[in-house]
Amino acid sequence: MADNAEILAGLAEIVEEVAGVAQDDVTAEKSFVDDLDIDSLSMVEIAVQAEDKFGVKIPDDELANLKTVGDAVNYVSANAK
């Protein structure tokens, strides 16, 4: 089971690969849409990769609630097996 720092680092790798955002810019307080300029389709790609990486399910209706990187870290932390 990964701790929150490891989840954040893993998410940052995914965000960089999908959206070309530098990993250092992917920090907990950042909004995916407003700060990192990630659109709704890239969010789906990030979710699909996060599901594979962390063994979680992120349905589309949950995805809509993950506004910040921190929201995503907390979701993965709470739902990973």
Place this chain on the structure above:
Amino acid sequence: MTDRHRLRQTTGAAGTRILGFGSHQPDKVVTNDDLSELMDTNDQWIRDRVGIIERRFAEKDELLVDFAVAAGTAALADAGVEPSEVDTVILPNCTMPSQIPNAAAQVAARIGITSPGAFDLNAACAGFCYGLGLASDLIRVGSARKVLVIGAEKLTDSIDPTDRANAIIFADGAGAAVVGAADEPSIGPVVWGSAGDLVDLIYMREHKYIYQEGQSVFRWATTQIAPIALRALEAAGLQASDVDVLVPHQANLRIVESIAKKLRAAGAREDLVVADDIKYSGNTSSASIPLALDHMRKAGTVKPGDVVLAVGFGAGLSYAGQVFVLP
């Protein structure tokens, strides 16, 4: 059991191939800037989300059946096949304005095809691959000798101008292929299926306006469709490195690129040609695959003998794919 319970059966051709392609689009070009005057959108947003630069919209008096006649006629000319040689017309579409009469019979009559078996086929954006698979199998069992498959849509009748997420995507057009017998089998087995539990992801609102859950459709298309394409390859006895041209349904350039990426990961060659006709044609549902191929043949980006992997996917949800060799 008596002999009258043992009925005679037909036998057909050993193999089939595509003999020619044709297509038709309305003349009216609609740019992203044109759309931004009608709704709250802009060129960059549309290019980033769906990859479309411009598309074709029909005028009010240009109908689905008109595009189908033009595309079908062009495909017969390309194939060097006379209308009198065609015995079956399959017309995949999902935007005929009424259920009766179907499009196929009237289109066949206007092309000059006499008393063919003629029917429409609704598998939405997967329609062309369904129709091609069916055409090939009809010829192989002896139910047909030459089949004209025409994917034709007038999607602009079904666009809600206030729904900017969907109104920027869809367009009008038709693409057709002529299928006949061949000693050398040049159309692989169709791999098809459906996911009716996801019926609510793409549908017509109030029986009129096409609506889709963009994120959920994107997730389905980018995770579930590449495996179907790979199964179609396996069914034809080929590997990813054998494919010259990948033609996914032109739903969204980002879905096309995602499927191409997965085919490359499975071993496709660096020089794989990937259809990106959506840039200038938009999403034309069941027309998009033959429309893209006709454009690519005319542009010279593909050549006779190229091995094509096609895969369609859309409302239903429905999907189908197969391999074929270009004429």
